[in-house]
Amino acid sequence: xxxxxxQIFNSGVNAILENQAxxxxxxxxxxxxxxxxxxxxxxxxxxTIFNLEQQIGLSNxxxxxxxxxxxxxxxxxxxxxxxxxxxxxxxxLLIQSGNGTLNLSDREAIGTELxxxxxxxxxxxxxxxxxxxxxxxxxxxxxxxxSVTSTGVYQYDGDQGQRQVDIGPGISVATSDSGYDTxxxxxxGNKTFLTRAVATNTGSGTISSGSVFDKAAFVADSYQIDFSxxxxxxIQYEVFDSTATSIQGPLDFTSGDAIQFNGISxxxxxxxDAGDSFTVTPSSRQDIFTTIKNAISGIEQSTVTAAESxxxxxxxxxxxxxxxxxxxxINRVHSRVGARxxxxxxxxxxxxxxxxxxxxxxxxxxxxxxxxxxxRLNQQQLSLEAAQSSFARIxxxxxxxxxx
Numbered sequence: 001x002x003x004x005x006x007q008i009f010n011s012g013v014n015a016i017l018e019n020q021a022x023x024x025x026x027x028x029x030x031x032x033x034x035x036x037x038x039x040x041x042x043x044x045x046x047x048t049i050f051n052l053e054q055q056i057g058l059s060n061x062x063x064x065x066x067x068x069x070x071x072x073x074x075x076x077x078x079x080x081x082x083x084x085x086x087x088x089x090x091x092x093l094l095i096q097s098g099n100g101t102l103n104l105s106d107r108e109a110i111g112t113e114l115x116x117x118x119x120x121x122x123x124x125x126x127x128x129x130x131x132x133x134x135x136x137x138x139x140x141x142x143x144x145x146x147s148v149t150s151t152g153v154y155q156y157d158g159d160q161g162q163r164q165v166d167i168g169p170g171i172s173v174a175t176s177d178s179g180y181d182t183x184x185x186x187x188x189g190n191k192t193f194l195t196r197a198v199a200t201n202t203g204s205g206t207i208s209s210g211s212v213f214d215k216a217a218f219v220a221d222s223y224q225i226d227f228s229x230x231x232x233x234x235i236q237y238e239v240f241d242s243t244a245t246s247i248q249g250p251l252d253f254t255s256g257d258a259i260q261f262n263g264i265s266x267x268x269x270x271x272x273d274a275g276d277s278f279t280v281t282p283s284s285r286q287d288i289f290t291t292i293k294n295a296i297s298g299i300e301q302s303t304v305t306a307a308e309s310x311x312x313x314x315x316x317x318x319x320x321x322x323x324x325x326x327x328x329x330i331n332r333v334h335s336r337v338g339a340r341x342x343x344x345x346x347x348x349x350x351x352x353x354x355x356x357x358x359x360x361x362x363x364x365x366x367x368x369x370x371x372x373x374x375x376r377l378n379q380q381q382l383s384l385e386a387a388q389s390s391f392a393r394i395x396x397x398x399x400x401x402x403x404x
Contacts, residue, residue: 052362059355066167066348072129072175073341079127079135080334086124087327090117090292091320097299098316100309107299114299118292122146122154125183129176136179139163145179146289154289156180168347173340182333188286188322193220195266196279197314203227203273204306206313209321210266210280218263223280227253227272235272270310288326295319 096102097110125136125146133141137158145158160180164172188194195207205227212218222242228250229235238249239261248261255269264280272278298315302308 048365049362052358052365055358056355056362059351059358062167062351063348063355065165066344066351069165069167069173069175070341070344070348072135073337073344075127075129076135076177076337077334077341079124080330080337083121083124083330084327084334086117086121087288087323087330090114090295091323091327093117094295094299094316094320094323098313104300104302111296111300114292114296118289118296121292122148122289125179134158135176136182138176138178138180141176146183152293154287154293156184156287167344168351171343171347173343177333177337182330183289183326184287185285186288186291186322186326186329187283188291188325189281189283189318190321191283191325192218193264194281194283194318196281196318197311198277198279199311201272201276201278201310202307203276204270204310205272205276205278206269206310206317207278208267208269209317210264212263213260213265214263216263220282221262222282223247223261223264225259225268225278225280227274227276229274237268237272270306273307286322288323288330291319291322291326295323 093110093114097107102110126144127135129135134143134145137143137145139161140158141163143157145156146154147157148154156179158179160178162174162178163176165175166172190209190211192212193210195210197205197207224240225237226240227235227237235253236250237253237259238251239247239259241247253268253272255271256267258265258267266280268278295315298312298319301312303312
């Protein structure tokens with residue numbers, strides 16, 4: 001077998017180049033900290049690395065979303081605590097205004113504070129998050145949700161949408177609550193029906209909020225209870241439905257006794273005059289702002305006569321009942337925010353744990369073992385030096401060098 005000088009030269013150069021390539025690859029691994037930098041380094045590991053990096057990227061997005069949702073929920077909780085404190089103070093003032101020892105001036109002072117509380121409540125409903133998004137405007141986050149018309153009517157200008165954000169695989173949470181659901185979608189009365197004294201009553205009769213004592217017998221309709229006095233001086237009442245058909249009475253009236261019909265029960269106290277009337281109508285929606293506004297109007301009226309005092313009592317009874325309904329609704333929405341925070345905290349921990357696990361696995365698959373790589377680099381450097389040294393020794397060898 002003949003070996004030419006050219007073959008010897010090429011073999012030596014190739015050995016040097018191969019050792020240089022291996023050395024450079026190891027140097028790159030050490031400098032980057034990665035064992036796999038291109039697909040050819042480890043084709044099997046590349047697919048695993050790609051999947052793990054995708055999972056980590058998804059986890060990072062879920063973590064960012066969860067933290068953003070957590071921030072919104074925490075700020076919303078602060079608002080709800082302020083709203084609840086506000087309404088609790090309003091309730092205290094309404095109860096206080098029913099004190100018979102107060103005069104009109106005293107109640108007007110209470111009305112002044114109630115007006116301030118109403119303005120504060122409106123500002124809370126119009127709270128902004130991050131300086132540019134209205135918390136209770138639904139999807140219309142750039143629209144002021146609660147406004148007052150020129151006639152003093154409170155209206156909701158947002159929508160009923162609820163912004164959602166993904167915080168995990170198949171898990172999404174709301175980042176807001178509709179102002180309509182929170183402040184406007186509130187049933188008045190006892191949430192089933194509303195009792196009310198007719199404004200023109202001249203007697204001292206007052207009516208309770210009532211309740212449904214027999215659900216099976218309950219008939220949702222509008223009723224009117226009319227009072228009359230017999231020739232013998234006995235006060236009687238008669239109940240009419242929405243078709244003006246008498247469904248009960250005339251019956252003798254006793255102050256404080258339960259009046260019951262069609263599953264409905266309530267009490268009327270005091271002494272109604274002949275011609276006085278009370279109504280029972282199905283509950284409707286009444287926003288919290290209108291409830292407070294109506295209460296302010298009611299307590300700032302004169303109570304010189306027994307009829308005026310009764311009217312104040314009826315207004316306060318209705319207002320406190322409506323206020324309690326509003327507080328119950330707001331408490332329920334607040335509870336949803338608390339539950340939302342629990343879900344976010346739990347999922348945030350899951351996401352962080354999953355990200356850590358994926359990063360650990362990725363490091364094992366992708367990252368270089370520095371101790372092993374440095375040892376390998378030293379060996380490769382020795383191999384390169386040996387190849388270079390041997391090439392230098394044989395590159396000038398030729399048969400002609402020995403001929404004289």
